[in-house]
Amino acid sequence: MLKMLMDPMGGIVLTNDGNAILREITVEHPSAKLMIETSRTQDEEVGDGTTSVIILAGEILLGSQRFIDDKIHPTVIINAYRQALEDAVEILKEKISIPVDMSNENELLSILRSCLATKMTKKYGDLLPQIALEAVRTVITEEGGKKVIDFKRYARIEKVPGGAIEESRVLRGVMLNKDVLHHKMKRRIENPRILLLDCNLEYKKGESQTNIEISQDMDFTRILELEEEYIKKICDDIIRMKPDLIITEKGISDLASHYLLKAGITAMRRVKKSDNNRLARACGATIVNRPDEIKESDIGSGCGLFEVKKIGDEYWAYITECRDPKACTVLLRGPTKDLINEVERNLQDAMNSARNVLLEPRLCPGGGATEMALSQALTEKSKSVAGVMQWPYRAVAQALEIIPCTLAQNCGAQVIRVLTALRARHANGETSMGINGETGEIVNMNELKIWDPLAVKLQVFKTAVETAILLLRIDDIVSGTKKISDLDGPNQTQTAPAEPTEESMRE
Numbered sequence: 001m002l003k004m005l006m007d008p009m010g011g012i013v014l015t016n017d018g019n020a021i022l023r024e025i026t027v028e029h030p031s032a033k034l035m036i037e038t039s040r041t042q043d044e045e046v047g048d049g050t051t052s053v054i055i056l057a058g059e060i061l062l063g064s065q066r067f068i069d070d071k072i073h074p075t076v077i078i079n080a081y082r083q084a085l086e087d088a089v090e091i092l093k094e095k096i097s098i099p100v101d102m103s104n105e106n107e108l109l110s111i112l113r114s115c116l117a118t119k120m121t122k123k124y125g126d127l128l129p130q131i132a133l134e135a136v137r138t139v140i141t142e143e144g145g146k147k148v149i150d151f152k153r154y155a156r157i158e159k160v161p162g163g164a165i166e167e168s169r170v171l172r173g174v175m176l177n178k179d180v181l182h183h184k185m186k187r188r189i190e191n192p193r194i195l196l197l198d199c200n201l202e203y204k205k206g207e208s209q210t211n212i213e214i215s216q217d218m219d220f221t222r223i224l225e226l227e228e229e230y231i232k233k234i235c236d237d238i239i240r241m242k243p244d245l246i247i248t249e250k251g252i253s254d255l256a257s258h259y260l261l262k263a264g265i266t267a268m269r270r271v272k273k274s275d276n277n278r279l280a281r282a283c284g285a286t287i288v289n290r291p292d293e294i295k296e297s298d299i300g301s302g303c304g305l306f307e308v309k310k311i312g313d314e315y316w317a318y319i320t321e322c323r324d325p326k327a328c329t330v331l332l333r334g335p336t337k338d339l340i341n342e343v344e345r346n347l348q349d350a351m352n353s354a355r356n357v358l359l360e361p362r363l364c365p366g367g368g369a370t371e372m373a374l375s376q377a378l379t380e381k382s383k384s385v386a387g388v389m390q391w392p393y394r395a396v397a398q399a400l401e402i403i404p405c406t407l408a409q410n411c412g413a414q415v416i417r418v419l420t421a422l423r424a425r426h427a428n429g430e431t432s433m434g435i436n437g438e439t440g441e442i443v444n445m446n447e448l449k450i451w452d453p454l455a456v457k458l459q460v461f462k463t464a465v466e467t468a469i470l471l472l473r474i475d476d477i478v479s480g481t482k483k484i485s486d487l488d489g490p491n492q493t494q495t496a497p498a499e500p501t502e503e504s505m506r507e
Contacts, residue, residue: 002120002342014338016119017345018051019043031471038467042459047352048115048452049460052403056464059402063395064472072388074472080392081472083385084378085465088396089458091377096370096431097362097454108133108357110449114366115353117437117450118410119346124165128343131330132350134170136358138328149355154278154327157347159340160311163333168343173282173322175329176275178268179308179315181257185266187308192244192266194300194319196276196287201234201269202253203227228255235259237291243299245306245319247271247279266306268317278327279319356453365445366452367434368404368422374461375400376426396465404435413440 005013005024013024022036035054042053060081067077101107112129113122121128139154140147158175180187214220235256238246245266252260252269260267271279280287285300304321330347334340357363364370378397385393401419408418418435422442425433434445445451 012338014342015345017349018054020345022050022054030477031474034467034471038463042463045463046356046453046456046459048349048356049456053460053463053467055402055406056399056460057467059399060396060464060468061471063399064392064468067392067395072392074475076388077392078469078472080385080389081396081465081469083389084393084396085461087381088374088378088461091374092364092370092454092457092461093362095377096373097364097457100357100361100363100451102358102361105133108354111357111363111451111453112350112353114450114452115350116346117366119349121165121343121346127166127168128347128350131168131170132347132354135328135330136351136354138170138172139326140358141326147359149358151351151355153274154281155330155351156275156278156328157330157332157344159332159334159337159344160316161334161337161340162312163335165332165334165339165343167331167333169331171318171320171329171331172325173303173318173320173329174275174279174327175331176268176271176317176319177314178271178317180317181252181267181269182261184261186244186264187266189244189266189306190304191301192303192306193242194245194247194279194283194285194303194306195238195241195243195294195298196280196285196300197246197248197291198250198276198287198289199248199291200250200252201231201238201248201256201267201291202251203230231255232259234291235263237294239263239265241294241296241299247276249273249276278329281327282322282325283319353453353456356455360453360455362454363451364454364457365432365434366450367437367443367445367448368407369432369434369445370452370457371400371403372422372426372434373431376423376431407435407437408440411435411437411440418442 002014002016003021005015005021007013007024008026013020015021019039019042022039025036027033027036035057038057039050039054042050064077068074100111109126109129112132113126116122116128135155136149136151139151140149142148156174158177212223214223231253232255239259243265245268246260247268249271250269252267257267276287279285280300282302283300284302286298288294288298302323302325303319304323306317306319308315308317310316332340332343332347334343365373375397378400379394382390382394382397401423404422405415405419408415413435418440422433422435425442430444432445433442434448434450435441436443436448
């Protein structure tokens with residue numbers, strides 16, 4: 001089910017993403033703020049599991065309440081939680097998770113499908129999983145023998161209202177919300193030579209206030225001529241390299257535009273720095289700071305097509321069909337802005353899951369199977385824990401059952417009956433059995449092809465337990481602010497105004 005939220009500015013947010021919901025909520029209690037921060041950390045680190053981490057942290061804290069009531073010291077509880085976390089990480093890596101074949105396209109898509117199984121975009125089938133996988137694979141680079149996937153910087157999502165969601169696609173290149181500088185410049189060029197600039201194509205203004213004294217009437221004309229000569233020299237340096245398309249982050253004067261038009265060069269100005277960096281990675285160009293230092297190697301020739309299209313009331317420049325691009329643009333279409341925003345949030349989750357699998361190719365069964373298997377293993381291991389620590393240790397194992405319990409609640413199943421049956425299946429060693437999120441039935445996750453990346457599960461357990469430990473260390477909240485009424489003091493007696501004297505009355 002979706003939640004409809006209204007932000008302070010009156011805007012509407014439609015989502016079921018845990019982090020997106022908590023981000024819009026205003027809370028005053030410091031512990032609640034810490035929980036919201038936990039969800040944000042989970043979203044930044046792995047991009048998925050934001051709801052699970054809040055549910056699990058809350059359940060662990062709820063379980064620790066009875067130990068506090070029984071006068072067990074928080075340090076003992078914390079030590080037991082740390083031991084349980086270390087054992088859980090070890091069990092996850094060695095016994096529950098399995099390696100994934102990176103060359104199997106269907107296996108990778110099934111991971112992304114399970115990521116979007118509870119999202120609104122599930123009904124669009126493989127559209128979003130394929131877009132996410134293609135975008136993430138495009139931006140993979142190697143640095144120092146390690147894979148680097150920075151899709152937040154180099155895979156830009158452009159949201160264009162109108163059309164159907166099925167029209168969304170990945171562009172092998174960059175899409176800019178810009179038009180050409182002059183209406184007579186070419187709006188379609190095949191295999192263009194692209195020059196990227198980070199400088200003005202106009203006369204330089206002084207950094208400080210500059211005064212010029214003119215003694216003759218010809219001096220003013222000479223000053224204007226110097227400006228024109230300077231701009232012509234810049235344009236000649238550029239025209240000498242024979243580019244077809246110039247894109248600069250700064251301005252282009254009308255005179256420079258005239259010279260470029262005469263040379264048959266298309267120009268675009270005031271492009272964002274981030275867009276220019278993506279263009280450089282897409283077409284193989286180098287961003288140049290001074291026109292007189294342009295070399296042949298700075299020209300980008302990896303682009304296959306440049307064209308400007310009008311969508312609605314706006315012009316969009318497409319620099320696409322690039323050969324081996326390391327940056328891309330995801331074009332999202334949809335009937336309303338709110339729907340496109342929710343599709344974007346779902347796509348971000350899918351791209352994060354794809355990145356996690358490509359960086360660490362190990363999977364865990366979904367549908368609550370991993371949590372139940374982990375709970376069973378920790379319960380068995382708790383029998384070997386000595387002393388009072390055994391009970392908080394076992395409480396972590398019991399808290400893990402909240403994930404399959406919530407899944408059963410969300411699909412309207414009989415929670416106690418389903419959980420009891422699931423617990424019995426796992427006790428028999430069937431560790432891949434989980435809950436079908438649509439029907440509430442207990443099924444084999446290997447057959448249903450519902451998987452979660454190991455990185456997401458590890459981060460959920462680490463963040464939830466560490467948050468619970470942090471809150472258990474707090475024994476008091478001290479406020480550093482006072483209300484205005486408290487500053488006056490409730491018991492202070494107000495002094496009565498002094499009576500006027502006879503002398504003052506005479507005056």
